[in-house]
Amino acid sequence: MSMKLRKFILSALLLVIGLILHYATPPILMGMKPDFLLAMMFIAIIIVDDYKTALVIGIASGLLTAATTTFPGGQVANIIDKLVTSHIIFLINGLLNRMNIRDNYKMIIISITGTLISGIVFLTSAMLIVGLPGSFGALVLTVVLPATVINTVAAFILYKAVSVGLKYSKFI
Numbered sequence: 001m002s003m004k005l006r007k008f009i010l011s012a013l014l015l016v017i018g019l020i021l022h023y024a025t026p027p028i029l030m031g032m033k034p035d036f037l038l039a040m041m042f043i044a045i046i047i048v049d050d051y052k053t054a055l056v057i058g059i060a061s062g063l064l065t066a067a068t069t070t071f072p073g074g075q076v077a078n079i080i081d082k083l084v085t086s087h088i089i090f091l092i093n094g095l096l097n098r099m100n101i102r103d104n105y106k107m108i109i110i111s112i113t114g115t116l117i118s119g120i121v122f123l124t125s126a127m128l129i130v131g132l133p134g135s136f137g138a139l140v141l142t143v144v145l146p147a148t149v150i151n152t153v154a155a156f157i158l159y160k161a162v163s164v165g166l167k168y169s170k171f172i
Contacts, residue, residue, distance in 0.1 A: 004050070007048045008048075008053060010048075011048055011056075011057050014044045014162070015057070017036075017040060018039060019036075021036035022035060022037050022068075033150070034154035034155075035115070035118075035147065036154060037065060038061070038085075038118055039151055039154050039155035039158050041061040041082065041085075041089075041114075042111060043107075043158060044057050045086060045093060046107070049094075051090055054087070054090040055083070055086060055087065055090075058082045058085065058087065059079070061082040062078055062081065063079065065079075065081075065082060066079050071126065073126070073129065076125065076129055077122050077123075078122065081122035088113075088117055089114045092110060092113060092114075093106070096109060103159075103163070104156070107159040110155075111152040112148055112152050115144075115151040115152065116144065119140065119144030119148070120140065120144065123136055123144070124136075
């Protein structure tokens with residue numbers, strides 16, 4: 001099996017695991033829960049480190065979140081958000097690789113910026129397509145910023161777990 005196919009299969013598995021974790025996790029802070037699918041999307045993009053595959057990961061993540069969203073009319077906004085976010089995260093990952101940023105710091109930087117980008121793109125898209133249930137600024141402050149903190153912690157823990165698993169695996 002080629003390395004590219006292995007990375008593609010690993011990416012699909014990570015996204016499915018992220019989706020299952022997202023469903024199985026109860027809200028932990030003021031009704032919020034980590035977006036494990038988004039975290040796994042970041043991890044998959046870092047591992048794959050291939051532009052075309054990163055965009056496929058973004059499309060797949062968008063379709064999965066669109067199918068499971070509870071935001072009224074948020075399906076299209078989810079697809080737009082994940083596609084834009086995956087593209088930007090791929091570029092940021094490349095920049096951090098060229099700067100020789102250590103993996104732990106890279107994951108933190110990508111989680112923070114990726115979750116902020118994802119939240120802002122989602123809210124902007126939703127605002128233009130279906131409208132928002134509150135003001136844009138209030139939603140950024142009450143939803144996106146707390147989600148960024150929660151998601152960064154969750155993504156870091158998941159990244160460490162996946163890294164350990166891959167270290168002892170012959171899969172990649």
